[in-house]
Amino acid sequence: MSSRQRSPALTRRRFLGATAATGLGASSGCLQRVRSLFNRDSLSTLSVTILSPPSDDDEIASELASRIGSSLEAVGIGVEIQYLPLVELRRQVLINGDFEMFVGRMPPVADPDCLRERLDSVYAEEPGWQNPYSFTDLTLDGFLARQRTTAGEDRERAVDDVVGHIVREQPFVTIGFLQSIRAVRSGKYTGWSRYGPRSPLTYLGLEGEEDLDSLRVSITDSEITRNLNPLSAAYRENDPFLQLLYDPLVYRTEDGTLPWIAETIDWEEGETTRATVTVRPESAWHDGVDLTAGDISFTYRFLKDTSLGELGVAVPSPRFRGRVDLIDSVELVDSETVVLDFGSTSRAVARHGLTVPILPEHRWIDHTDEANVSGFNSVSGTTDALVLSNTEPVGSGPLRFDSVTAGSSLDLRRNEEHFLHANPPESFPDHLRAGFAFERLALRTVPSHQASVEVLRSGTVDATAATLVPTAVPEAVGSTDLSLAVKDGATPYHLGFDTSTGPFSNPYFRRLVARLVDKGHVVEEVFEGYGDPASNPLDPSEWTADAMAFDGTDPEVPFIGTDGEVAVSEAREAFRDRGFNFNEDGKLVRRE
Amino acid sequence: MIRHLIVDVTLVVAFLTLLGLLTVVGVDRLRSFPAMASEQLRLLLPYLVLLGLVLVVNDFLRNLGPSFSWIVGWRITEDIVALEGGFVATVQGYSHPWLTHYFSVTYIYGYIFLLVFPILAYLLYTDDRRPAREAVIAYSLNYGIGVLCYILFIAYGPRNVPEVHVDGLLYTYWPESQLITRELNANVNVFPSLHASLSFTIAFLAYRWREVYRWWLPISALLALSVSLSTMYLGIHWATDVVAGLVLAAVSLAGAIWLTSPDRHDGPVGAIGRHLRRLVDVPVLAASRRVRALYRSFRTDKSSSVPPETE
Numbered sequence: 077m078s079s080r081q082r083s084p085a086l087t088r089r090r091f092l093g094a095t096a097a098t099g100l101g102a103s104s105g106c107l108q109r110v111r112s113l114f115n116r117d118s119l120s121t122l123s124v125t126i127l128s129p130p131s132d133d134d135e136i137a138s139e140l141a142s143r144i145g146s147s148l149e150a151v152g153i154g155v156e157i158q159y160l161p162l163v164e165l166r167r168q169v170l171i172n173g174d175f176e177m178f179v180g181r182m183p184p185v186a187d188p189d190c191l192r193e194r195l196d197s198v199y200a201e202e203p204g205w206q207n208p209y210s211f212t213d214l215t216l217d218g219f220l221a222r223q224r225t226t227a228g229e230d231r232e233r234a235v236d237d238v239v240g241h242i243v244r245e246q247p248f249v250t251i252g253f254l255q256s257i258r259a260v261r262s263g264k265y266t267g268w269s270r271y272g273p274r275s276p277l278t279y280l281g282l283e284g285e286e287d288l289d290s291l292r293v294s295i296t297d298s299e300i301t302r303n304l305n306p307l308s309a310a311y312r313e314n315d316p317f318l319q320l321l322y323d324p325l326v327y328r329t330e331d332g333t334l335p336w337i338a339e340t341i342d343w344e345e346g347e348t349t350r351a352t353v354t355v356r357p358e359s360a361w362h363d364g365v366d367l368t369a370g371d372i373s374f375t376y377r378f379l380k381d382t383s384l385g386e387l388g389v390a391v392p393s394p395r396f397r398g399r400v401d402l403i404d405s406v407e408l409v410d411s412e413t414v415v416l417d418f419g420s421t422s423r424a425v426a427r428h429g430l431t432v433p434i435l436p437e438h439r440w441i442d443h444t445d446e447a448n449v450s451g452f453n454s455v456s457g458t459t460d461a462l463v464l465s466n467t468e469p470v471g472s473g474p475l476r477f478d479s480v481t482a483g484s485s486l487d488l489r490r491n492e493e494h495f496l497h498a499n500p501p502e503s504f505p506d507h508l509r510a511g512f513a514f515e516r517l518a519l520r521t522v523p524s525h526q527a528s529v530e531v532l533r534s535g536t537v538d539a540t541a542a543t544l545v546p547t548a549v550p551e552a553v554g555s556t557d558l559s560l561a562v563k564d565g566a567t568p569y570h571l572g573f574d575t576s577t578g579p580f581s582n583p584y585f586r587r588l589v590a591r592l593v594d595k596g597h598v599v600e601e602v603f604e605g606y607g608d609p610a611s612n613p614l615d616p617s618e619w620t621a622d623a624m625a626f627d628g629t630d631p632e633v634p635f636i637g638t639d640g641e642v643a644v645s646e647a648r649e650a651f652r653d654r655g656f657n658f659n660e661d662g663k664l665v666r667r668e
Numbered sequence: 669m670i671r672h673l674i675v676d677v678t679l680v681v682a683f684l685t686l687l688g689l690l691t692v693v694g695v696d697r698l699r700s701f702p703a704m705a706s707e708q709l710r711l712l713l714p715y716l717v718l719l720g721l722v723l724v725v726n727d728f729l730r731n732l733g734p735s736f737s738w739i740v741g742w743r744i745t746e747d748i749v750a751l752e753g754g755f756v757a758t759v760q761g762y763s764h765p766w767l768t769h770y771f772s773v774t775y776i777y778g779y780i781f782l783l784v785f786p787i788l789a790y791l792l793y794t795d796d797r798r799p800a801r802e803a804v805i806a807y808s809l810n811y812g813i814g815v816l817c818y819i820l821f822i823a824y825g826p827r828n829v830p831e832v833h834v835d836g837l838l839y840t841y842w843p844e845s846q847l848i849t850r851e852l853n854a855n856v857n858v859f860p861s862l863h864a865s866l867s868f869t870i871a872f873l874a875y876r877w878r879e880v881y882r883w884w885l886p887i888s889a890l891l892a893l894s895v896s897l898s899t900m901y902l903g904i905h906w907a908t909d910v911v912a913g914l915v916l917a918a919v920s921l922a923g924a925i926w927l928t929s930p931d932r933h934d935g936p937v938g939a940i941g942r943h944l945r946r947l948v949d950v951p952v953l954a955a956s957r958r959v960r961a962l963y964r965s966f967r968t969d970k971s972s973s974v975p976p977e978t979e
Contacts (some may be wrong), residue, residue: 130824131828138830141830142829142830158823159829160738161734161738231961420841524843524846526839526843527843527847528846529843614677
């Protein structure tokens, strides 16, 4: 930040002032005036830094950063865009909290309760996707707590309040959802659009058109070939592949939940919400050890504190913090049964807590020690479990680890012992009861989306991973061997602020920055029409009231200008109205 | 798919090289070479071994470099943007489908040919071993200093920085080529441009030894210029990288001339050189003696009457 860079100069000026003052010191009366002159903060121009991935890592985000940067500069705010590879970017934003603004995707907000994880002030100091914006707001905390404990219409009203507050306060600027586009080779597998683009169930629900041995998928982000730790916040965003290795208790689908390694879940809503979970009796880990209720109870304790009490301060797993927090206590009844107590949380929200990956106690119990790795200094220390590469993962999922080559490939193999293959439940839909339509899932890294279409066309892979950037789509459309599977996106692009520092702590400043983003235009130009602008992460869904939804223009922070072009004098006027000043060169100045 | 590409590149470069040998080097020199071959190779082998080692270390460091550089390196993307701004975008302003095709081909095929051919050509020049020695040492210095810079400086090229409005033309025009380039280098190793520095090094050498192969100077100069321009035109490098590459070329060639100069034969540089060359020479001489002995005994077995000659 410029204010920080400028401070040495200021200090020097103050020092010179002090020297001068001492020189004049003897002549008394003068001193007072000199001191009051030099102790006064001087005006300096505002300059901000935006963190962005380079085009190779996310061409949409980098283009957004570039456009936002030039809009801010047009108004008179200095901008420096710093390009960081995604892993470094996440490390800097999510773990070290060292940023002013960043552009990127936000993990899916599948349920309004995800916003609690994203914005509750209780998480402001923590690493990970829980409140990386350091946003602290008593009113919002109240609304978030209310949606957690209520149900039905009461909850709907609470969510309305949450959405309304977020849209007004702009702790981050929600820009829009890019559609998830996947190119696949025709005549091999079908059913690509059955589930969400990043849902692991997509791969389970595929049907093979011929007798197929393997499904080969290209991926552009090679990080999964270097790190297979489901707890790593820097390496994991929300790829579906690790979820196929580590089963959850239940999967959430559009029509409700699918009991996975939980065979039954009995809910009890009395004074507290409780769920009695029984494990499928035949469950086993990939190394042959039985999966028991003990592993479930361990997982929840471990995700709450990966040091299991050894470090004095709890070290929760950043990735699952919000979900695990829903659970007050876990009671192990016998080797097949656990009772999860959700306290006052309503059942509608509580079921979200059942979607975390279950970890084998015998593999993770040894990783509770404090870790020391450079570039990773979280507030409460960190454990080995959180920084582990875990290159030979042992889970319980329908796929098991086979082999990995760092930077180029990852092979997963069908787990025949999995209940889905050995004894598929009657209640499951047919396409799932069939299990995997292939023996092997082979992930191959490619350098770019454009290259992935070429590789797909050459027949080396069968499908691209979700999701292709729009600029690669024409290549795919032009080929008769390929077809596209398009779904609405789940991970909104957004501009995040560190709301605890400088001008970003002022909601009016954030709103004004938001008003310099022409969401509709961006979706047209950058998303090339493959997507929808949004006023908040729950837009569009039944959770956003019409008055709060993006409808041609943003309901709270409409763009100042037309067709992506900022109306500069109007924008400056809007800044002046909120007490910001511009110098004679038209630069925004602040006192510091 | 990548295998197919590698075969493709190898065939094209082999064809160009053959063409170059027949025309630039000439049939006479090719005919007379076998007689001198073993001596020439023996004398130049230590240099080639050195270059091989530099390449292996270079490859290792380039792969290791980025993750290490993010911790210790100097992030200079923003400084380069501030320094040259829209220069590369201006270059791309002249884009034309033919130019894009020409520069894409030059960037991949032309560059590899430019690297391979002079080494072979100078190796075939038995009258004077200085061109070959200087070339090999200059290559080594380029790669050595280059990789050091890649660790110290970390920067994205213009195609990764949308604020300068540059297209990644190579990869939009020819997406598969990225399968090769990604194998060779990381996208944060742009300062300086090794494409530019090695090309300039070769053109400078061609000028210095223009009496050796007279047609090589115009060919290499044209190629070097095209390759350097292509790195910018295709959105891969900044003008800053190319200028830095030019400086690196000058430094590397000057270093190579200095290191291999006969004036230094009796000084410490010469002593170190002889010391190093003994490491390679001793095993190579021993091996070649063994081969020769085997060959002779094989021949004597065949004729079966003549007793083996003694050396």
